[in-house]
Every structure is written in C-alpha cells, then in structure tokens.
Amino acid sequence: MKQPIVLGLLVAVALSAVPGTPHVKKSQVAKMTLKVGDTAPDFTLLSDQWKTVKLSDYRGRKNVFLAVYVLAFTGG
Amino acid sequence: MDSPAANAAFAKQIGITFPLLSDMNRKMLKTYGILKGYDVQNETYEWALRANIVVDKQGIIQFVEEGDSAVDPNTALTMCTTLHKKDAAK
Numbered sequence: 001m002k003q004p005i006v007l008g009l010l011v012a013v014a015l016s017a018v019p020g021t022p023h024v025k026k027s028q029v030a031k032m033t034l035k036v037g038d039t040a041p042d043f044t045l046l047s048d049q050w051k052t053v054k055l056s057d058y059r060g061r062k063n064v065f066l067a068v069y070v071l072a073f074t075g076g
Numbered sequence: 077m078d079s080p081a082a083n084a085a086f087a088k089q090i091g092i093t094f095p096l097l098s099d100m101n102r103k104m105l106k107t108y109g110i111l112k113g114y115d116v117q118n119e120t121y122e123w124a125l126r127a128n129i130v131v132d133k134q135g136i137i138q139f140v141e142e143g144d145s146a147v148d149p150n151t152a153l154t155m156c157t158t159l160h161k162k163d164a165a166k
Contacts, residue, residue, distance in 0.1 A: 019144055028101050032127065032142045033109030040131040043104040045097040048083035059135045062161045065152055068127040 040064075096154075110142060128152035132159055 034040070042056045058064050078086070083096035105111040105124045113122045126146040130139035139155040 032125075032140060034129075034137055036137055036140060038137050039135055039136050040129070041104075041107045042135075043099075043107065043150060045099055045104060046080045047095040047097055048080050048087050049095070050080050051095075053097055055131065056135065058131075058133070060133055063133055063138075063156055063163075064131040065149075065156050066127075066129040066131065067149060067152070068105070068108075068124050068129075070124045070126055074157075 128161070130155045133163070 033066065042054065044052050044054045047053045055057060078098060079100065080098050083098055086092070087096050099105050100126075102111055102122065107127070110125045110127045110128070111122050112125055113120050125142050126144075127142040128139070128146045128149055128151075129137060130152050132138050138159060141150055141151065145151075
C-alpha cells in the first residue's frame with residue numbers, strides 16, 4: 001500500500017509547483033539559416049566512440065547525411 | 077543532447093554502425109540555426125528541431141528539411157543515392 005501514497009505525494013508536489021496555467025511563451029523560433037547551395041559550416045563533434053568527427057574530414061571523400069534527431073529516447 | 081556514453085549504449089542496443097554525434101555545447105546546432113528556445117517561468121530552455129541535411133563531397137548543402145517533415149529520412153536518403161550515382165557516373 002506504500003506505492004499509491006508516494007505517487008499521491010508526487011502529484012501534490014507537482015501541482016503545487018505549477019499554480020494555474022504555467023507561463024510559457026516562445027522566446028525564439030528556430031529557423032534554419034542554411035539553404036541548398038550554401039557551404040555547410042564546419043564542426044567538430046564527439047562520436048559515440050569518443051572520437052572527434054569533423055565535417056571537413058569528409059570533404060572530397062564522401063557525401064554526408066546529417067540527421068539531427070531529437071527525442072530519440074536513447075536513455076541518456 | 078545525449079552524451080557519447082548514452083549514444084554508445086543506444087548504438088549498441090539498436091545496431092547502429094554510423095557515428096552518433098553529441099553536440100554537448102550546442103555549438104553546431106546554433107550555427108545551423110536549428111536550436112529552439114522557450115521561456116518557461118523566467119527560465120529559457122532550448123532544444124533542437126529535427127532536421128535532415130545532405131552535404132556533398134565538396135561541402136555544399138544539397139538538401140535540407142526541418143521540423144515534422146524531417147521525421148521521415150527517405151527523401152534525404154533518395155538525395156544521397158542520387159549524389160552517389162552522379163559520383164559513380166563521373
């Protein structure tokens with residue numbers, strides 16, 4: 001019987017932290033600044049193998065597909 | 077933004093063989109203009125839009141889609157195939 005009580009308390013805390021309708025407004029709407037024909041800005045990022053990956057490393061060697069995938073539920 | 081460790085576990089779990097990159101300081105996302113900010117009770121929270129971008133061997137952007145249409149990668153994959161065929165024909 002302990003579990004429902006804990007859940008109840010959590011809901012109460014959550015409700016008390018948000019009195020009424022939360023104040024949410026869009027501060028900035030992202031707009032992709034790049035378009036077809038532009039040079040892709042270079043970047044260096046860490047891979048899942050902890051190696052640095054640089055976009056320009058692929059220049060002259062491979063076409064690159066960049067997939068920005070949010071909410072992938074990686075567990076991280 | 078997930079850490080390299082989280083991405084490594086995810087890659088192993090679903091069998092991904094291409095690099096999964098972490099933009100922990102959100103620098104790339106800002107440069108590319110795909111970071112979205114929301115003000116919630118005096119705090120600003122930022123997260124990225126979904127986006128598919130195809131860059132050719134010369135470093136030129138050949139395809140861009142963002143938001144809801146970027147959930148499906150098939151159009152971008154078709155562009156990759158087209159570029160690959162063009163390269164093969166040279």
